[in-house]
Amino acid sequence: MPLSLAERAGLIEPSATLAMGAEARKLKAQGLEILDFALGEPDFDTPANIQDAAVRAMREGKTHYTPPAGVPELREAVAKVYTDQHGVKTDPAQVVVSNGAKQAIHNALMAVCGPGDEVVIPAPYWVSYSDLVKLTGAKPVVVPAPESAGFKMTPEQFLGAVTPRTKLLMINSPSNPTGVVYERSELAALADAVLTTDVGVLSDEIYEQLTYGDAKPTCFAGLRPELPARTITISGVSKTYAMTGWRIGWSVAPAAVSKFIGDLQSQETSNPGSVSQYAALEAITGPQDSVAAMKVQFARRRRYVLDRVEKLPGVTCLPPGGAFYAFMNVASHFGRTLGGKEVVDSTSFCLAALSRANVALVMGSAFGAEGYARMSFATDLATLEKGFDALERFLAS
Numbered sequence: 001m002p003l004s005l006a007e008r009a010g011l012i013e014p015s016a017t018l019a020m021g022a023e024a025r026k027l028k029a030q031g032l033e034i035l036d037f038a039l040g041e042p043d044f045d046t047p048a049n050i051q052d053a054a055v056r057a058m059r060e061g062k063t064h065y066t067p068p069a070g071v072p073e074l075r076e077a078v079a080k081v082y083t084d085q086h087g088v089k090t091d092p093a094q095v096v097v098s099n100g101a102k103q104a105i106h107n108a109l110m111a112v113c114g115p116g117d118e119v120v121i122p123a124p125y126w127v128s129y130s131d132l133v134k135l136t137g138a139k140p141v142v143v144p145a146p147e148s149a150g151f152k153m154t155p156e157q158f159l160g161a162v163t164p165r166t167k168l169l170m171i172n173s174p175s176n177p178t179g180v181v182y183e184r185s186e187l188a189a190l191a192d193a194v195l196t197t198d199v200g201v202l203s204d205e206i207y208e209q210l211t212y213g214d215a216k217p218t219c220f221a222g223l224r225p226e227l228p229a230r231t232i233t234i235s236g237v238s239k240t241y242a243m244t245g246w247r248i249g250w251s252v253a254p255a256a257v258s259k260f261i262g263d264l265q266s267q268e269t270s271n272p273g274s275v276s277q278y279a280a281l282e283a284i285t286g287p288q289d290s291v292a293a294m295k296v297q298f299a300r301r302r303r304y305v306l307d308r309v310e311k312l313p314g315v316t317c318l319p320p321g322g323a324f325y326a327f328m329n330v331a332s333h334f335g336r337t338l339g340g341k342e343v344v345d346s347t348s349f350c351l352a353a354l355s356r357a358n359v360a361l362v363m364g365s366a367f368g369a370e371g372y373a374r375m376s377f378a379t380d381l382a383t384l385e386k387g388f389d390a391l392e393r394f395l396a397s
Contacts, residue, residue: 012131016366020350024360035387037375038360040176040325042242044297046279047290050241053282057275066274068266069258070097070250074281078250081284086219088228094252096261097280099272101206101236101249106132107261107268108202108232108251109168113138117167122153123368124327126176126204130368138167142368147318147329151178152186155193168200171220174207177367177374178327179320181215184223191223200230206249207323209240209291212299215321221252229254239323240291241283248272248280298324301377301384308388313395324378327364331371339397346370357394359387 020038028034045051057063069075075092082090098104105128113119115137121129122145133140143161145153158169171190173182182190194201203220211217221231236249251261265271302319305326309317314332336343339356343349346363350373353359364372377384 008135011134016127017362020354020360020362023354027354027358032358034354034358034360035383035390036360037377037379037387038362040239040323040376040378041244042239042294042324042378043380044242044294046242046246047283049286049290050243050279050283053286054275054279057278062274062278064274066271066277067262068271069262070095070272071274071277071281074277074284077281077284078252082219082221082233082252086222088219088222088233088252090228090252091255093255094258095250096253096258096265097248097250097272097277098261098265099249099269100238100247101204101234102128103247103265103269104234104236104249104251105129105202105204106135107264108234108253108257109133109136109138110264111253111257111260112200112232113167116165118163118165119168119170120158120161120166120199121170121368122157124151124175124177124364124372125170125368126172127362127366129170129172133170139165141166144368151175151180151318151327152182153190155189158190158193159197162197162199166197166199168202169194170202170204172204173220174211174215174217174320174322176207176323177325177362177364177369177372178318179323179325180318181211181217181321184216184218187218187220188223191220191227194230195224195226200232201227202232202234204234206235207239208235210295210298210324211322212295212302213321217322232257237280237283241280242294243276243279243283246273246276246279248276298378301379301381302326304381304384305375305377305388308384312388312391315395324376326375326377327367327369328361328373328375329371330364330373333395334371339394346373349373353391353394356397357390359390359394 075095079090113136117138208217232253341352361373
């Protein structure tokens with residue numbers, strides 16, 4: 001009898017962003033020029049000072065197991081960031097360093113959620129949130145936050161979704177996929193609503209340093225004195241320092257929660273990569289010039305993308321205040337035939353764009369928001385120009 005999968009195997013789907021990226025790579029391998037805007041990954045090289053720190057760590061023999069929750073120096077550096085920059089007094093014991101922010105989210109959900117629990121998730125949401133909740137046995141409760149509301153969930157919507165089973169609210173600002181940044185006053189109002197309940201918060205702040213114009217990031221746990229006791233903050237070095245492949249993220253949580261997360265990680269992965277941890281330590285504590293330089297480039301690309309979206313027939317986009325995504329409303333093209341392909345939803349739109357225009361986007365349905373397509377502008381202006389030229393021809397076909 002063939003080996004059968006566990007029941008939980010039916011709870012998750014492959015990541016849509018990685019799946020679209022894989023499809024783009026397959027077409028590239030066939031010799032096609034694919035304009036890939038699917039993956040949320042900075043195209044910059046990791047800054048030289050961070051690479052040098054990794055080399056030093058290797059030469060100094062720092063290539064062995066580390067404590068499961070991370071090397072003390074890195075945990076102390078992260079705790080100092082939250083204490084000094086965010087005003088959230090943080091002990092290093094509250095910090096657990098993980099193999100990327102995605103594992104940090106998974107660990108956090110495993111720590112506090114279980115069968116019968118509910119987790120409130122505003123949509124649009126990052127593709128992995130819902131599936132990671134399901135893996136714990138809990139139920140994702142998706143609350144649509146429409147474009148007309150700025151893709152932001154209101155306190156009233158949150159309270160309307162709360163039941164006696166609600167364990168967590170998951171919030172993400174700056175947002176993937178929309179780039180929306182909640183204003184401090186908006187998050188404060190949401191925090192006040194949370195404090196009228198017994199619900200905890202998982203705040204994903206991985207894009208916290210990538211904001212534009214007047215938009216400013218807010219550390220949710222720092223909004224009210226009572227919040228650190230019921231908030232798990234997620235962040236890391238992947239986006240800010242162009243370190244996606246180094247796989248270093250972290251969680252900051254109440255001590256008892258962090259203790260469990262560290263124990264869980266000791267059974268799952270032993271520890272994050274030793275050399276990557278020392279590279280992350282340099283990223284956090286070293287010169288920040290590279291961050292400023294990358295932000296200048298991202299801001300330039302953002303402006304270019306918004307200018308070009310205005311010229312795409314039937315496409316609109318709420319200007320992103322942070323991250324590096326344009327969440328384009330393409331619903332006006334549903335019901336059309338584009339490039340010989342019938343378009344009926346965001347999936348068929350993106351598949352037609354890939355097969356007929358060689359442009360890789362991610363369907364809005366993967367983010368809980370039908371009618372949209374996400375474009376990452378974490379790539380150079382020349383590629384963006386080619387991509388928009390191809391999209392203009394595609395939409396006119």
